Amino acid sequence: MEAKNTADTLGSGFLSRMALNDNKAGMEGLDRDKINKIIMEASKGSKFYENELKKEQQVNQRIGRMMKQAAQITEQQLQSAQAQVDKLTAVLERGRELGRVIVHVDMDAFYAAVEMRDRPELKEKPMAVGSWSMLSTSNYHARKFGVRAAMPGFIAKKLCPNLIIAPLNFDKYRAVSLEVREIFAEYDENFLAVSLDEAYLDVTDHLVQRLSWPDSMRTHLLRSAGDGERKESVEQPAPDDLSPVLFEDSPTASASPCDAVGAVVFGTSAEEAVREMRFRIEQKTALTASAGIAPNMMLAKVCSDKNKPNGQYRIPAERQTVMDFIQDLPIRKVPGIGKVTEKMLSSLGITTCAELRQKGALLSLLFSETSWHHFLQISLGLGSTNVERDGERKSMSTERTFAEMSDAEEQYGLCRGLCRDLSQELQKEGLKGKTVTVKLKNVNFEVKTRALTLSSVVSTEEEIFAAAKDLLKAEIDHVSPHPLKLRLMGVRLSGFVSTDDKKPLQKSIIGFLRTGQSESGGATQHISLEHGVTNVSPEKSSNLMHPDALCNRPAANLRLAEQLSTGQTNQEVSKPESGPKRNPESFFQRAHRLRLQANQQEFPGVSDTGHVLLNPVRTECFTCPVCFREQESMDLEMFNRHVDKCLSGSSNAPEEKGGSVDAVGDCVEGEGSWQVHLSNASQDVTDQRKGSSKPHGASGPNSTHPQANVDRQPVGPAAPSGRLFKRTEKREPSLCVPGPSGSGFQDPSRRAAASHTIVTEAHGCHGDDRKSTSVGETPAEAARLDPRNPNLVCPVCSVPQDTTDLVVFNRHVDVCLSQGILQELGQHVTVSKPSNPSCTRVKGFSREFPRSDSTSRASDSRGKHKREGSPPPPAPHKRAKAVGSLNTIDKFFR
DNA sequence: GCGGATCAG
DNA sequence: ATGGCTGATCCGC
Numbered sequence: 012m013e014a015k016n017t018a019d020t021l022g023s024g025f026l027s028r029m030a031l032n033d034n035k036a037g038m039e040g041l042d043r044d045k046i047n048k049i050i051m052e053a054s055k056g057s058k059f060y061e062n063e064l065k066k067e068q069q070v071n072q073r074i075g076r077m078m079k080q081a082a083q084i085t086e087q088q089l090q091s092a093q094a095q096v097d098k099l100t101a102v103l104e105r106g107r108e109l110g111r112v113i114v115h116v117d118m119d120a121f122y123a124a125v126e127m128r129d130r131p132e133l134k135e136k137p138m139a140v141g142s143w144s145m146l147s148t149s150n151y152h153a154r155k156f157g158v159r160a161a162m163p164g165f166i167a168k169k170l171c172p173n174l175i176i177a178p179l180n181f182d183k184y185r186a187v188s189l190e191v192r193e194i195f196a197e198y199d200e201n202f203l204a205v206s207l208d209e210a211y212l213d214v215t216d217h218l219v220q221r222l223s224w225p226d227s228m229r230t231h232l233l234r235s236a237g238d239g240e241r242k243e244s245v246e247q248p249a250p251d252d253l254s255p256v257l258f259e260d261s262p263t264a265s266a267s268p269c270d271a272v273g274a275v276v277f278g279t280s281a282e283e284a285v286r287e288m289r290f291r292i293e294q295k296t297a298l299t300a301s302a303g304i305a306p307n308m309m310l311a312k313v314c315s316d317k318n319k320p321n322g323q324y325r326i327p328a329e330r331q332t333v334m335d336f337i338q339d340l341p342i343r344k345v346p347g348i349g350k351v352t353e354k355m356l357s358s359l360g361i362t363t364c365a366e367l368r369q370k371g372a373l374l375s376l377l378f379s380e381t382s383w384h385h386f387l388q389i390s391l392g393l394g395s396t397n398v399e400r401d402g403e404r405k406s407m408s409t410e411r412t413f414a415e416m417s418d419a420e421e422q423y424g425l426c427r428g429l430c431r432d433l434s435q436e437l438q439k440e441g442l443k444g445k446t447v448t449v450k451l452k453n454v455n456f457e458v459k460t461r462a463l464t465l466s467s468v469v470s471t472e473e474e475i476f477a478a479a480k481d482l483l484k485a486e487i488d489h490v491s492p493h494p495l496k497l498r499l500m501g502v503r504l505s506g507f508v509s510t511d512d513k514k515p516l517q518k519s520i521i522g523f524l525r526t527g528q529s530e531s532g533g534a535t536q537h538i539s540l541e542h543g544v545t546n547v548s549p550e551k552s553s554n555l556m557h558p559d560a561l562c563n564r565p566a567a568n569l570r571l572a573e574q575l576s577t578g579q580t581n582q583e584v585s586k587p588e589s590g591p592k593r594n595p596e597s598f599f600q601r602a603h604r605l606r607l608q609a610n611q612q613e614f615p616g617v618s619d620t621g622h623v624l625l626n627p628v629r630t631e632c633f634t635c636p637v638c639f640r641e642q643e644s645m646d647l648e649m650f651n652r653h654v655d656k657c658l659s660g661s662s663n664a665p666e667e668k669g670g671s672v673d674a675v676g677d678c679v680e681g682e683g684s685w686q687v688h689l690s691n692a693s694q695d696v697t698d699q700r701k702g703s704s705k706p707h708g709a710s711g712p713n714s715t716h717p718q719a720n721v722d723r724q725p726v727g728p729a730a731p732s733g734r735l736f737k738r739t740e741k742r743e744p745s746l747c748v749p750g751p752s753g754s755g756f757q758d759p760s761r762r763a764a765a766s767h768t769i770v771t772e773a774h775g776c777h778g779d780d781r782k783s784t785s786v787g788e789t790p791a792e793a794a795r796l797d798p799r800n801p802n803l804v805c806p807v808c809s810v811p812q813d814t815t816d817l818v819v820f821n822r823h824v825d826v827c828l829s830q831g832i833l834q835e836l837g838q839h840v841t842v843s844k845p846s847n848p849s850c851t852r853v854k855g856f857s858r859e860f861p862r863s864d865s866t867s868r869a870s871d872s873r874g875k876h877k878r879e880g881s882p883p884p885p886a887p888h889k890r891a892k893a894v895g896s897l898n899t900i901d902k903f904f905r
Numbered sequence: 906g907c908g909g910a911t912c913a914g
Numbered sequence: 915a916t917g918g919c920t921g922a923t924c925c926g927c
Contacts, residue, residue, distance in 0.1 A: 059917045066910090145918050147914090160914085163917045206914050349912045379925075405922070412918060446906080456917080462907055501919085506906095 026067050027354055029054060031157050034343055046157035046170060053166045062456035070351055074358045077377055081359070084376055093372035096387065100371075103391055108306065109328040111396040112281050114198070114212040115303045115311035116288070118191065119320035121208035123150040124298045125187055126177045138175040139167060147179060151320065184208075187296055194291050198284065203398045211308055213398040214284060221279050231287065233273035234294055282325055289323065306333065309394025312346050333392040338365040345389050364390050403507070407442065408450075409433045410501025415454050417494035419487050426483050429502040430476040442507050443468035447478035450501035451486060458499075461486065468508050475504060 031046050054060040118124065122140040127133045127150060137153035139146045143164040156171035164176050188207040195202040199212035221229070277287035285302045292300050303314025304325035310333065317324040326336050341362055343353045353362075359377075361367050367374075368390035375383040388394070409432045416422060426449070437443070447469070448462040461482040469475055479502050487495050 054917085057917075063917095069910090142918090143915060147918095161918085165916045209914075347912070351911060381924075401922085406920090408920060410919065448907090458909080460908060464906060499918085503921090 025051065026060075026063055028063055028067055028070075028350055029060070032159065032350070041155055041157060043157075049170055050157070050166060053169050058455050070354060074355055077355065078358065081373065081377055084373070088376060089372050092375045096371040096375055096383075099384070099387060100391065103388060103393055107330065107391075107393060108396045109330065109333075110215070111213055111306060112215045112218055112328070113305055113308050113311045113396060113398060114214050114281075114285055114288075115305075115308065115315040116195070116210050116212065116285075116292075117301050117315045117319065118208035118292075119299045119301055120148055120150050121298070122148050122179065122184055123153075123177075125184055126180070128297050129183075130177070133175060133177070136175055137171050137173060138177055139164070140177050140179055142176065142178065146176070149174075187298065190296050191292055191298075191300070194288060194295065198288055199398070201398065203400055211311065211398045213396075214281065218279070218281055218284060221284060224279070226276050229277045229279070229283075229287065230274050231277070231291055231294070233275060282323070285323055285325075289321075307392075307394035307396045308398065309346065309389070310336070310392060311394075313340065313344055316344065337390065337392040338363065340364045342367055342389070347385070348389075364392075404440075404442075405507065406444075406503055406505035407433065407437055407440075408448075408501055408503030409436070410450055410499060412452075412499045414498075416497050419494065422483060422487070422495065422497060422500070423480060425500055426479050426502065427472070427476050429500060430479055431472040433502050433504060434470060434472040434475055437470045437504060442504075443470040444504040444508070445469070445506035446504065447475055447482070448503040448505065449479050449482040449486075450499070450503065451483075451495070451497055452499035454496045454498050456498070459486070464506060468506075469504070475502065 025047055029050060031043055031050065054063075123138060126138065126140055133150075135152070137150065137156060137158065139149035139153050139158055141147040141164055146158070146160060146162050146164055146167055148160045149158045149167070153167070153171055153174055156167075156174070158167040158171050158174060164174075167174050167176075184207050188204075191208075192202070192204060192210070195204075195210050195212055198214050198217045201213070203211040205211065275290060277283045277290070281304050285304055289300050289302060292298065299321040301315050301319040301321060302323040303311040303317065304323065305311040305314050306326065306328045310326050314324040314326060326333055342348050342356060342364060343350075343362075345364070348356075356362070356367070359370060359373065361370055367386055371383070371387055371390065374386050377383075378386070409429055411425070411429065413425070416425070445466075445468050446462055446464045448460055450458065450460045452458045463478045463482055465478060469478070483500075
């Protein structure tokens with residue numbers, strides 16, 4: 012295929028990755044060439060720039076390979092690919108969901124706006140928030156000069172010598188964010204906060220209720236003029252210096268009748284509701300927000316950008332309107348498509364969504380399945396309608412940049428400090444993980460990561476450092492006698508047990524106590540799964556415990572291909588609620604329903620005012636399902652920790668396992684429990700060799716790999732064979748550095764033995780390793796629940812049950828539990844709204860940069876409108892695009 | 906499981 | 915004075 016390389020659209024010879032990114036709002040109509048020239052002059056010659064250059068060349072080579080591949084595609088291949096694309100298109104089209112009203116709200120230049128609000132002298136001046144080395148955001152004055160987020164302050168100063176750089180005040184932003192979120196909650200109590208200044212809401216239900224509201228409930232007071240003092244209450248202060256960035260089309264202006272007294276009445280439409288929301292935000296915080304209203308998250312996000320700042324845009328829920336909107340939309344505007352993906356697609360002649368659609372067949376031949384599926388969905392204007400946070404966290408890390416550091420001892424010291432920090436944060440969340448990763452960036456900005464997976468979970472400073480130190484040592488040894496010249500070091504822990512065998516129970520308890528929704532498998536299944544199914548690995552059994560499995564859902568990763576082959580449509584799988592009921596109402600569902608009903612009774616005014624009150628200070632009261640003691644004034648994390656303790660038995664019997672302690676200590680200290688780690692000697696050599704900045708070889712093995720169709724569907728001729736040739740593995744199990752004691756195990760068999768010791772020990776704790784892992788119940792608990800034990804004792808009423816039939820027994824427990832729950836309901840009605848957005852966690856060293864804020868519903872289980880068969884989490888093309896943490900693509904397409 | 910890369914905020 | 919931090923995911927080994 013021809014697909015001319017449309018060169019770079021960013022301008023002559025500029026690094027596309029360095030040049031000004033005018034994607035952001037406020038960048039229209041400025042002198043790009045001049046700005047780029049300044050940026051280049053300030054950058055040229057720097058180590059950073061050299062590295063960017065190198066990276067860009069790698070991207071270019073990648074594009075080169077892709078183009079070469081494209082050139083070999085035959086007409087026939089293209090045709091059959093087109094057929095495939097058409098088929099999938101039809102399926103996706105059938106599953107198109109237009110019934111939800113999704114809103115994306117984005118505060119305008121958030122940090123900068125807050126600073127301007129609080130320091131009026133900054134209002135009319137170009138300013139940015141951040142530091143000399145990095146800016147977080149800038150105000151609109153500064154943007155005219157090309158000053159933008161993620162730009163170092165010293166460069167910005169060259170663009171705009173008068174720029175004022177204000178330091179970050181995270182505490183303040185968090186506080187403001189909280190105020191805003193209180194408003195969000197009134198439109199969707201389960202809103203999804205993606206960062207301090209951004210959120211998604213599903214306002215469908217709100218809009219229905221809103222229809223029956225009297226005007227009075229849609230009326231909001233304008234702040235009266237007067238004292239400059241800003242109050243938290245909705246009324247008072249001055250309208251004129253209200254907002255640091257007061258734009259003409261502020262919600263007030265376009266709102267319906269605005270009587271002279273200072274009250275504004277809003278209508279019942281989606282637009283009016285959102286205008287009202289923005290109005291209230293501005294009244295409350297003196298800051299403006301922009302919003303997008305659309306049938307799905309992807310579109311809503313794009314829309315919120317459309318009339319920014321201080322504007323909103325809606326795409327009506329009609330297929331044709333959506334398609335019209337999408338046509339000319341530059342793909343770069345789509346969340347998840349970054350500069351690399353943009354460049355790759357651009358080289359195929361694709362810059363708009365219409366072109367993306369048009370070249371679907373080609374893309375299906377050039378990109379991975381997940382990638383082209385993702386592209387196809389974008390081009391159809393599809394996205395997730397499920398405003399829901401992803402599951403639990405998968406990793407935690409801390410890293411720090413510093414002045415060049417070459418001294419090994421100093422590096423070890425720093426490493427330990429990082430481990431200490433990380434450990435503290437881990438313990439705050441009660442997390443333990445198995446994989447320790449060290450990240451190093453040398454003074455040339457080259458980044459390396461080295462990981463080690465242990466056989467048991469760790470969380471303490473010493474444990475983590477034991478692994479990190481050796482990873483670091485391996486790198487130091489590698490370049491010796493030269494020193495490692497570092498500018499950044501980081502430590503990450505992943506492989507949390509939470510997702511494996513510890514959390515499932517926790518999760519079901521949380522879900523149960525909170526909403527009960529996704530845990531629809533019910534108590535019965537719960538018990539039988541945990542104790543009846545013995546022949547599964549911990550991993551499998553944990554999968555079973557996953558809500559997806561319990562609900563009998565095809566899970567989020569149902570592949571489109573399967574749908575294709577079964578002819579199943581999204582519609583069918585995505586709305587289990589509307590179809591025939593798969594399961595009778597489970598215990599959890601029932602409990603949830605009852606709780607909701609109780610809720611209504613206790614607060615009959617709720618739906619009348621439409622105001623869901625946030626009670627951040629409410630003390631929640633849970634009953635531990637293990638010890639049955641009521642746990643008061645704890646938050647959920649604490650509660651979970653308590654339950655964990657109870658489950659592990661350590662609550663009443665502090666660990667005194669005798670020998671096991673020694674064994675564990677030994678393994679961790681002496682790395683005996685580590686898996687044998689392969690260090691890629693050859694690769695490292697390649698890395699080091701690049702001293703002679705030869706661009707070509709730098710791309711490594713990739714360039715030697717005819718990586719043609721390896722990961723694609725069997726389309727091309729090369730498909731089945733996979734790689735054409737295979738490098739002989741030169742990797743040696745470099746038996747790592749000795750442990751701290753200097754007596755590291757060198758003998759693999761001994762490692763294995765040690766490792767095994769751990770495992771059996773762990774299992775041995777529970778007497779029966781078949782069921783020990785996923786539940787971790789106390790021996791007493793295990794005995795009680797063991798189906799082979801004729802004397803089943805109800806864990807609720809403690810009365811022995813005269814049956815060995817688990818079904819019968821479970822039914823009894825259900826009854827007992829629901830009685831308990833009903834009593835609970837009488838006392839603590841609102842367990843279901845536990846998330847307190849205020850408890851943002853702060854970690855690491857000095858925090859100067861925007862961080863995703865994982866609070867709001869990190870553990871907020873939310874089951875409404877589950878879409879079951881939606882396409883898999885979309886994905887980037889081969890090693891190209893990817894997804895942001897909190898703003899991951901799959902949110903848009905699940 | 907590892908390591909490099911991309912993306913988001 | 916001089917180019918960040920956190921988390922997630924994908925791809926190819």
